[in-house]
Amino acid sequence: MGVKRNSEWIEIGSAVAVFLSFFLVITFSTPVLTFGAIQEICVECHEEVASAFESSFHAKAWKGAGTSGNGCQSCHGSADAHKDDPSKATIITFGKDSMQSAEERSARCLECHATSSNLSFWDIGKHLANDVTCTNCHSIHVQRSTVGQPDVCFECHRSTKAQVIKQSRHPILEGKVQCSDCHNPHGTISESMLLAETPNLLCFTCHADKRGPFIWVHPPAEENCLICHTPHGSNHESLMAERLNVLCQDCHDDRSHHGAAYDATSGFGGANQSNRFVARACIECHHTMHGSVNFRRSFSR
Amino acid sequence: MMKKIYISMVLFLSLAVPAVAAATGDVQVQGMVEGGVQGVDVNSKDSAKFQEFRDLDDGVLGALQLNLQKGSYFLQMDAVNPGSDDQAIGLKGGDYGKLTYKLYYDEMPHNYSFNAISFYRGIGTTRLLAPSDPLNDDAWETSTDTWSTFDYTVQHRKYGGEVKISLPSPFYITVGAERREQEGNRPYSIRENVEVPYPVSFETDNLNLKIGYLKKNMSASLSGYMSEFTNNNKFLYWEDPNPSGGSAANIPQNAVLDPDNEYYKLSGDFSWRGLPLKSTLALSASSATLENSVSAGEYNVNAATMAEFNSLNRTKFDGDINYTSFSMTAVSRPIEKLNTRLYYRYMEKENDSSRISYNATSGDNAKELLSYEKDTAGIEAGYRLPFRTKVDVGYEYMNTDRSTESSSYTNGTTTFYRYDTAESTTDDLLFVKLKNSYLDWLTAKIRYKHLERDVDFASIYNSSQHVTRFDATDKSVDEWKLGVEVYPLDRLDFGLEFTHQKTDYDDVRDSRTEDTRKKVYLDMAWHAARNATISSFVGLENVETDANRITNLDTSPVYAQTLEDNFWTFGVALNVPDIVKNLSLDISWQYQDSDGEVKFDNGLTNTSYEDINDSDDYTKKTLEAKAVYAINPNLSVTLSYLYERYTFSDIGYNNYQNILGSDYYSGLYANQNYEANVGYLLLTYKL
Numbered sequence: 001m002g003v004k005r006n007s008e009w010i011e012i013g014s015a016v017a018v019f020l021s022f023f024l025v026i027t028f029s030t031p032v033l034t035f036g037a038i039q040e041i042c043v044e045c046h047e048e049v050a051s052a053f054e055s056s057f058h059a060k061a062w063k064g065a066g067t068s069g070n071g072c073q074s075c076h077g078s079a080d081a082h083k084d085d086p087s088k089a090t091i092i093t094f095g096k097d098s099m100q101s102a103e104e105r106s107a108r109c110l111e112c113h114a115t116s117s118n119l120s121f122w123d124i125g126k127h128l129a130n131d132v133t134c135t136n137c138h139s140i141h142v143q144r145s146t147v148g149q150p151d152v153c154f155e156c157h158r159s160t161k162a163q164v165i166k167q168s169r170h171p172i173l174e175g176k177v178q179c180s181d182c183h184n185p186h187g188t189i190s191e192s193m194l195l196a197e198t199p200n201l202l203c204f205t206c207h208a209d210k211r212g213p214f215i216w217v218h219p220p221a222e223e224n225c226l227i228c229h230t231p232h233g234s235n236h237e238s239l240m241a242e243r244l245n246v247l248c249q250d251c252h253d254d255r256s257h258h259g260a261a262y263d264a265t266s267g268f269g270g271a272n273q274s275n276r277f278v279a280r281a282c283i284e285c286h287h288t289m290h291g292s293v294n295f296r297r298s299f300s301r
Numbered sequence: 302m303m304k305k306i307y308i309s310m311v312l313f314l315s316l317a318v319p320a321v322a323a324a325t326g327d328v329q330v331q332g333m334v335e336g337g338v339q340g341v342d343v344n345s346k347d348s349a350k351f352q353e354f355r356d357l358d359d360g361v362l363g364a365l366q367l368n369l370q371k372g373s374y375f376l377q378m379d380a381v382n383p384g385s386d387d388q389a390i391g392l393k394g395g396d397y398g399k400l401t402y403k404l405y406y407d408e409m410p411h412n413y414s415f416n417a418i419s420f421y422r423g424i425g426t427t428r429l430l431a432p433s434d435p436l437n438d439d440a441w442e443t444s445t446d447t448w449s450t451f452d453y454t455v456q457h458r459k460y461g462g463e464v465k466i467s468l469p470s471p472f473y474i475t476v477g478a479e480r481r482e483q484e485g486n487r488p489y490s491i492r493e494n495v496e497v498p499y500p501v502s503f504e505t506d507n508l509n510l511k512i513g514y515l516k517k518n519m520s521a522s523l524s525g526y527m528s529e530f531t532n533n534n535k536f537l538y539w540e541d542p543n544p545s546g547g548s549a550a551n552i553p554q555n556a557v558l559d560p561d562n563e564y565y566k567l568s569g570d571f572s573w574r575g576l577p578l579k580s581t582l583a584l585s586a587s588s589a590t591l592e593n594s595v596s597a598g599e600y601n602v603n604a605a606t607m608a609e610f611n612s613l614n615r616t617k618f619d620g621d622i623n624y625t626s627f628s629m630t631a632v633s634r635p636i637e638k639l640n641t642r643l644y645y646r647y648m649e650k651e652n653d654s655s656r657i658s659y660n661a662t663s664g665d666n667a668k669e670l671l672s673y674e675k676d677t678a679g680i681e682a683g684y685r686l687p688f689r690t691k692v693d694v695g696y697e698y699m700n701t702d703r704s705t706e707s708s709s710y711t712n713g714t715t716t717f718y719r720y721d722t723a724e725s726t727t728d729d730l731l732f733v734k735l736k737n738s739y740l741d742w743l744t745a746k747i748r749y750k751h752l753e754r755d756v757d758f759a760s761i762y763n764s765s766q767h768v769t770r771f772d773a774t775d776k777s778v779d780e781w782k783l784g785v786e787v788y789p790l791d792r793l794d795f796g797l798e799f800t801h802q803k804t805d806y807d808d809v810r811d812s813r814t815e816d817t818r819k820k821v822y823l824d825m826a827w828h829a830a831r832n833a834t835i836s837s838f839v840g841l842e843n844v845e846t847d848a849n850r851i852t853n854l855d856t857s858p859v860y861a862q863t864l865e866d867n868f869w870t871f872g873v874a875l876n877v878p879d880i881v882k883n884l885s886l887d888i889s890w891q892y893q894d895s896d897g898e899v900k901f902d903n904g905l906t907n908t909s910y911e912d913i914n915d916s917d918d919y920t921k922k923t924l925e926a927k928a929v930y931a932i933n934p935n936l937s938v939t940l941s942y943l944y945e946r947y948t949f950s951d952i953g954y955n956n957y958q959n960i961l962g963s964d965y966y967s968g969l970y971a972n973q974n975y976e977a978n979v980g981y982l983l984l985t986y987k988l
Contacts, residue, residue, distance in 0.1 A: 120572045189584075190628065197648060208528065213593055278961065
């Protein structure tokens with residue numbers, strides 16, 4: 001705890017300088033634009049939405065590409081019938097109460113975005129198969145096209161929402177790990193929409209020190225990290241799937257101390273010091289459980 | 302390092318900004334800059350848990366966001382907490398339809414534990430020296446008053462960039478480079494029960510290249526990926542403070558640390574939409590190699606530091622693991638209301654690394670070099686019934702063959718068989734799902750899943766292996782999942798999710814025998830008057846795992862054990878955009894409680910084991926309040942307050958001692974409890 005170091009003030013100052021360089025350039029600009037493709041027919045009833053759309057990422061992208069598309073009707077379809085009968089049945093909508101199917105709504109987006117490399121596997125993805133459509137996650141009227149992770153994901157994935165707040169977790173709430181760092185919500189050909197062929201190959205992206213190859217390996221660690229770890233959050237240290245010694249004993253429970261009953265007398269204050277069960281338990285000795293390049297046999301794993 | 306990053310970004314901006322400015326059309330600018338002061342008060346012996354992934358400290362804080370748009374050019378910049386240990390700076394821009402690029406710098410602390418202590422000198426380096434106790438030549442320093450204090454913390458940094466160029470349609474190319482760094486100390490142990498810091502100095506360099514072809518109905522891409530991991534510390538030299546015999550001879554030894562490695566991957570993806578029967582076909586294949594080369598000399602392992610050195614069959618290890626994968630998925634709609642999916646996945650991991658023999662009788666590590674093949678195939682069908690009802694059924698088959706190149710080895714009179722023949726597990730998975738959204742205000746889903754796993758081991762239990770491997774035994778899993786979304790009023794939403802999963806480990810003599818998991822989640826959002834929103838979330842989890850345990854190769858279980866974990870959380874949040882004119886308010890409260898216990902059944906052999914009542918128990922309370930006052934449409938002031946209280950209790954840390962017999966503990970995780978108050982005042986200017 002303490003006041004920031006002077007060097008950090010220099011860094012902050014240079015960050016402000018970066019901002020000022022932007023400011024100087026934009027001083028010479030004309031900041032007001034009107035998106036001409038908003039049909040007056042829509043503005044008559046949807047003034048607030050139409051106004052917001054003018055500053056949206058979508059509108060700017062169209063404007064930048066030298067086209068106005070067909071304004072609101074590019075996505076919402078023809079307004080002719082809707083003008084006479086202003087119900088949801090006469091216009092394409094994208095909310096929860098839409099009259100169109102998820103597939104139909106996605107198809108509207110794919111008319112332009114089908115040639116996005118991010119969507120190559122959209123058709124085979126689990127989201128489409130479960131009636132999740134683009135606008136479940138994306139807001140097309142906002143200034144930026146970013147999706148507010150993880151909150152948007154948690155609207156459906158409630159169990160994950162409960163897991164990421166637990167005492168042992170990835171830094172998801174801090175925004176340092178995002179859902180899309182591990183999963184591709186637009187569809188993959190792998191299981192659980194992972195960004196790699198297996199959980200291990202995905203985990204190794206950040207945990208490259210666990211890759212090996214090792215002289216001595218721990219077979220479960222070699223096959224699947226998720227045998228021992230639960231990735232979204234855990235009540236137990238180091239994202240362990242269970243209390244550590246119990247988890248180890250689920251494979252190693254015979255001979256010597258492996259199968260010993262580590263009960264309430266085995267801790268620091270307990271009587272059973274020969275079979276110690278203190279602090280981090282098993283890994284106080286078996287510390288290289290992911291593998292090692294130890295040229296010795298003992299405690300190699 | 303940070304100065305270099307900033308200079309790079311300024312240089313980049315000096316190119317990017319004029320490019321935007323030179324583009325035709327008017328410029329649109331949106332953005333935000335904010336700055337303020339923060340005060341932090343923490344009451345804890347070890348506040349690492351409070352700051353596990355964040356830099357919360359007294360001082361200044363700020364953020365910057367800028368969107369620049371001119372014609373088809375755009376530029377976005379974000380900076381969060383500049384100058385702090387958890388800062389993130391990003392730039393993203395491009396020319397629509399032609400080019401996109403991004404640059405990023407992101408860092409984060411991972412604080413494990415503060416104020417740890419050790420008798421060792423040289424903490425944080427690769428040489429740990431054990432001074433003898435001035436009062437007793439046969440022991441190390443037993444007075445903790447003279448021990449060194451240090452923190453278990455690792456600083457993570459990630460920076461890089463990526464450019465995607467759309468070549469003359471329909472081709473594109475993506476190139477990216479990235480470096481990840483880790484510096485600091487993380488928990489480790491040497492010998493048995495001697496906690497020391499592992500001096501972390503990792504660098505990982507990643508490079509990716511992708512060339513693609515993209516049409517509305519077809520896409521194809523070829524990707525290359527290289528990743529090189531370097532550990533600047535190969536080994537940890539340490540003096541044994543209490544070698545056999547009790548003499549403080551300071552026998553030096555080396556603990557080998559994680560090895561360097563290089564990973565190369567070549568992959569191809571293909572998808573084809575618009576095939577007959579409204580089908581889409583997707584294919585993917587990859588080939589990857591993971592390798593390294595480790596010599597004993599590099600790790601300072603020699604006859605002087607390892608008595609068995611001369612018994613080694615070789616002193617150089619060549620790591621060589623090859624991954625091969627192929628995947629295919631086809632989705633179709635043969636008739637209007639029917640959707641089908643067929644898929645197949647193949648994954649092979651082949652470990653061709655060197656075999657290291659410790660000595661002539663103890664065999665070698667070939668028994669450990671796991672290779673496997675996985676074949677997965679499945680079929681799913683979904684049919685839309687009347688009344689907006691959809692039924693989905695599916696079946697998946699998965700076979701895993703595990704093997705090593707070694708057949709068997711003998712130690713004395715015992716023959717060991719580890720993966721002597723291909724061990725395989727076969728999974729048959731079946732699911733049925735029903736979903737109805739006939740009512741505008743209600744959507745309900747129910748799913749049943751059944752998994753049957755069979756193994757072809759000669760015997761699940763193999764006494765020579767000393768393992769049972771709960772994940773590779775016969776088992777059957779039944780899972781029910783219920784989901785309900787209710788919108789009873791225009792502004793009121795409810796969501797409910799309930800899961801019940803039961804796993805029976807059939808034919809298991811010992812190890813895990815049964816596993817039952819029950820989970821309930823409920824959330825609610827009410828959009829009340831004046832645009833106020835009240836939301837809440839409740840989660841309840843119960844996990845119960847039963848096991849029979851044996852000891853010393855007994856032929857029947859000696860005791861039965863039940864692990865029970867109960868977790869529950871409750872959160873409520875209130876957002877009022879205009880509680881009074883120009884003043885908005887956010888308040889949230891969250892509580893979580895984890896209560897675990899391990900119970901023993903002493904009836905099997907009349908043993909007398911005592912139940913554990915403190916099994917990773919903890920509670921956490923979090924209160925957040927934020928008020929934002931808009932002075933004018935562009936300028937606002939934010940006052941925020943955060944309160945957190947965390948308590949942890951586990952039998953493994955009760956009555957904690959730094960010295961227990963000949964073992965030494967550094968205080969890692971021993972004092973995690975904290976109570977913290979954080980307040981900040983921010984001024985925000987929006988462009």
